[in-house]
Amino acid sequence: MFIQTQSTPNPSSLMFYPGKPVMEVGSADFPNARSAMNSPLAKALYGIDGISRVFFGSDFVTVTKSDDASWDFLKPEIFAAIMDFYSSGQPLFLDSETAAAKDTAIHEDDSEIVAMIKELLETRIRPAVQDDGGDIEYRGFDPETGIVKLRMQGACSGCPSSSVTLKSGIENMLMHYVSEVKGVEQELDAEDEDAALAGQIE
Structure with missing residues (x-):
């Protein structure tokens, strides 16, 4: 092997x-x-x-x-x-x-907007993030604020450039294709939040 x-x-x-x-x-x-x-x-x-x-x-x-x-x-x-x-x-x-991440599977009760967001994540954004050794997980869309919540995984989770990737690349693409999207926010794991808080305190 x-x-x-x-x-x-x-x-x-x-x-x-x-x-x-x-x-x-x-x-x-x-x-x-x-x-x-x-x-x-x-x-x-x-x-x-x-x-x-x-x-x-x-x-x-x-x-x-x-x-x-x-x-x-x-x-x-x-x-x-x-x-x-x-x-x-x-x-x-x-x-x-x-086993498998079911986050971008499109469900019958998803709105057209959510279905479009999931499809873009799956076909356009996920392959690019996976090239860098990580992944993204879809965590929800708030139709009132227009915010898509995502979680970075693998190499992307602790990577300094991940917040830049998330903000510029992913946010721009989603806002370009889905006019209802107004922004993207990163949802952190409990472990990642602890690390982020520890970083702020020092």
């Missing part, structure tokens, strides 16, 4: 390509070791010292390291964990319910 790596705009995140599909549908984000308990692969990666976030995309795994860890030491361990997982024949998820 030959695993390739690719850098991302976030120097603390690397993309690992196992050469076979990872997620059949959607993506999965593991912001901490607790969230990884449902996935043998994510759990194995969190077993490596210095790993701070794991993310599964369609054909890649993005691993984010803590600032004091070195890729020189981590890479061989990550390669080994990915190879062990694929040779073990274990499922990616122990509980299939939680």
